[in-house]
Amino acid sequence: MTTTALEHELKEMIIETLELEDVTPADIDPDEPLFVEGLGLDSIDALELGLALQKRYGITLESDAESSRQHFANLRSLAALVEARRAN
Amino acid sequence: MRHLELQARPWRERDADARVAWRPPADATAGWVSMGAWRQRIGAWQALLASHADGSGHWLLFDPDPLEFSAALVAIWERGEQAILPADDQPATLAALRDSGQPLGTLAGGLRAGGDRDPVWSHRPLPTVAVTLYTSGSTGEPQRLDKRFAQLDAELTTQRALWPYAEDLVIGQVSHQHIYGLLFLILRPLAEGVPFATRPCPYPETLHAWLAACAGAGLQAALVSAPPALSRLPATIDWPAVRHAQGRIYSSGAPLSRTASDLAQALLGSPVHEVYGSSETGGIAWRVQQQGETWRTFPGLAIESDAEQRLWLRSPHLADPQSWQRQADRVVLDPDGGFRLLGRADHIVKIGGKRLSLTAMDRALGELEGVRRAQTVTLNRRELRLGAIVELDPAHIPHDHASHRATVKRLRRDLARRFETPALPRYWRFVDAWPTNAQGKLSATLRERLFADLDDRRAPRWLGERTLAEGIEVTLEVPEHCRYVDGHFDAQPVVPGVTLVHWAMQLARRLFALEADFAGLERLRFPQPLLPGDRFRLTLARRRVKESESLMITCESARGLHASGRLTLTERHHVS
Numbered sequence: 001m002t003t004t005a006l007e008h009e010l011k012e013m014i015i016e017t018l019e020l021e022d023v024t025p026a027d028i029d030p031d032e033p034l035f036v037e038g039l040g041l042d043s044i045d046a047l048e049l050g051l052a053l054q055k056r057y058g059i060t061l062e063s064d065a066e067s068s069r070q071h072f073a074n075l076r077s078l079a080a081l082v083e084a085r086r087a088n
Numbered sequence: 089m090r091h092l093e094l095q096a097r098p099w100r101e102r103d104a105d106a107r108v109a110w111r112p113p114a115d116a117t118a119g120w121v122s123m124g125a126w127r128q129r130i131g132a133w134q135a136l137l138a139s140h141a142d143g144s145g146h147w148l149l150f151d152p153d154p155l156e157f158s159a160a161l162v163a164i165w166e167r168g169e170q171a172i173l174p175a176d177d178q179p180a181t182l183a184a185l186r187d188s189g190q191p192l193g194t195l196a197g198g199l200r201a202g203g204d205r206d207p208v209w210s211h212r213p214l215p216t217v218a219v220t221l222y223t224s225g226s227t228g229e230p231q232r233l234d235k236r237f238a239q240l241d242a243e244l245t246t247q248r249a250l251w252p253y254a255e256d257l258v259i260g261q262v263s264h265q266h267i268y269g270l271l272f273l274i275l276r277p278l279a280e281g282v283p284f285a286t287r288p289c290p291y292p293e294t295l296h297a298w299l300a301a302c303a304g305a306g307l308q309a310a311l312v313s314a315p316p317a318l319s320r321l322p323a324t325i326d327w328p329a330v331r332h333a334q335g336r337i338y339s340s341g342a343p344l345s346r347t348a349s350d351l352a353q354a355l356l357g358s359p360v361h362e363v364y365g366s367s368e369t370g371g372i373a374w375r376v377q378q379q380g381e382t383w384r385t386f387p388g389l390a391i392e393s394d395a396e397q398r399l400w401l402r403s404p405h406l407a408d409p410q411s412w413q414r415q416a417d418r419v420v421l422d423p424d425g426g427f428r429l430l431g432r433a434d435h436i437v438k439i440g441g442k443r444l445s446l447t448a449m450d451r452a453l454g455e456l457e458g459v460r461r462a463q464t465v466t467l468n469r470r471e472l473r474l475g476a477i478v479e480l481d482p483a484h485i486p487h488d489h490a491s492h493r494a495t496v497k498r499l500r501r502d503l504a505r506r507f508e509t510p511a512l513p514r515y516w517r518f519v520d521a522w523p524t525n526a527q528g529k530l531s532a533t534l535r536e537r538l539f540a541d542l543d544d545r546r547a548p549r550w551l552g553e554r555t556l557a558e559g560i561e562v563t564l565e566v567p568e569h570c571r572y573v574d575g576h577f578d579a580q581p582v583v584p585g586v587t588l589v590h591w592a593m594q595l596a597r598r599l600f601a602l603e604a605d606f607a608g609l610e611r612l613r614f615p616q617p618l619l620p621g622d623r624f625r626l627t628l629a630r631r632r633v634k635e636s637e638s639l640m641i642t643c644e645s646a647r648g649l650h651a652s653g654r655l656t657l658t659e660r661h662h663v664s
């Protein structure tokens with residue numbers, strides 16, 4: 001799977017999991033922050049996103065909360081995380 | 089360890105080498121923080137306060153670091169002065185409290201203590217008020233709550249009598265700026281002599297790593313948590329490996345669902361002890377759902393309910409322990425002395441475990457540019473989220489996907505100055521006119537209709553309707569994730585004409601109580617397709633032409649005409 005296809009898949013996962021009713025994949029700029037400003041996600045979304053990543057890709061996040069959540073900075077970093085850790 | 093009341097100043101009494109805090113494994117200096125080392129932080133704060141005291145004796149304290157927070161709190165108490173704890177560090181919260189005290193800690197412009205110093209113990213008495221908390225009152229105005237030492241001590245004694253901390257340390261997933269975290273993460277550990285973790289532990293992966301460290305060291309940790317964290321524990325984490333380090337689990341802030349309670353117990357291997365209470369009342373009752381759904385009152389408290397099912401409380405945790413106080417929650421008392429919660433009688437909700445006044449949210453929204461009127465509603469989606477029904481000036485009504493997104497972004501950004509992100513409305517319905525029923529009310533049926541598309545991926549987003557000379561005009565939007573929207577990866581998705589016909593028929597059945605089926609199209613044109621996010625008006629009129637029943641439809645948006653023409657109908661045949 002190319003990075004672009006993975007990015008698209010992640011966009012759809014975010015929209016579906018977090019029920020972002022008026023957001024389309026095209027609205028998510030891969031370099032824009034996912035949280036607060038940018039897409040406007042919050043702390044509850046972060047927990048749900050972590051859960052969805054583990055369910056879908058079998059990814060386990062680090063225990064070090066700060067560095068783990070850095071992967072959630074934007075879509076590109078999230079895709080890099082999935083690319084590097086997905087259980088194949 | 090001997091239990092000490094706050095009024096006995098446990099921070100002075102305990103041995104210097106006693107453990108006061110536990111540094112989790114990721115810290116450079118993992119291990120224990122001694123009472124002696126922490127007292128040096130108290131000394132550092134005392135020096136800071138002494139050099140900045142302005143005579144008011146009021147300090148505004150916000151610091152997510154439990155060690156610094158507790159040291160600052162004690163330093164304020166030792167001066168006989170008053171600690172005011174803002175619930176959050178949102179700019180609007182601080183603006184409202186600006187004049188109530190000098191800011192300390194991580195607040196904007198907050199003073200922070202410097203290097204370690206020996207503490208100075210004087211004969212100065214403790215202040216009358218231990219802490220002042222702010223919480224959302226039912227009017228929406230932040231409500232000030234003074235907690236005296238006697239109240240806090242009564243609460244600490246109750247908790248300890250019921251479930252003393254038998255663990256080696258306490259891990260927290262909630263803020264100590266609120267009463268539950270303050271009691272369970274700072275004050276109980278100090279009174280009972282049990283160390284607290286030096287950092288909050290917001291994520292499940294962090295909890296796993298800390299429990300693993302505890303397991304390796306033969307330690308057990310109590311967990312002070314809340315529904316947002318406990319209801320989202322990933323099953324994929326290797327909990328069995330660390331389970332024996334997990335001691336008692338506490339949850340408060342909102343009721344935990346039975347499913348989440350069962351799952352947390354299955355994963356962490358320990359039952360969840362839920363605490364019911366509020367900033368005003370302190371702890372009222374507790375339950376372990378696997379032992380029973382009803383809440384059991386804490387020892388020493390008495391409860392009643394009145395004709396309106398409102399809870400009445402007499403409690404040593406209240407400012408006046410002798411008098412009965414009426415609460416906003418409605419309850420049903422059980423014969424065995426327990427009770428069930430029915431919800432609040434006012435407009436206060438809990439989102440992500442934090443209290444929010446819908447009245448305050450509605451007022452804040454109503455003050456924003458272009459907004460004529462607004463009402464937020466709670467939607468039981470992914471626990472609890474807010475939807476907003478907002479009447480906008482015509483010039484501000486969004487007509488397509490891009491302007492809808494921009495409007496939502498602007499309103500959320502403006503609200504974010506006052507409210508924390510999880511509290512911001514997630515689902516927005518922009519109306520041209522306030523939707524009301526025949527009695528002039530925005531009824532529950534109308535509220536459901538406004539958000540019906542969330543559960544029905546085939547429905548358009550309904551935004552109101554009115555009767556005109558030419559028929560009934562319904563205002564709708566094409567939901568971005570509507571099943572009928574046609575389009576693939578790269579192509580611009582559109583709404584097929586047949587979907588418009590289907591929507592028109594559905595609406596006609598409700599509006600005209602039509603018992604007829606679609607039979608065919610007549611002179612029906614679709615000049616241009618509707619796009620996802622488009623706002624449009626569908627005007628419907630019932631006509632009888634010769635012998636046959638038909639439905640005239642017109643569909644227009646800001647971009648022009650999308651459909652016009654006639655649908656012919658056949659009457660439904662009933663088998664009698």
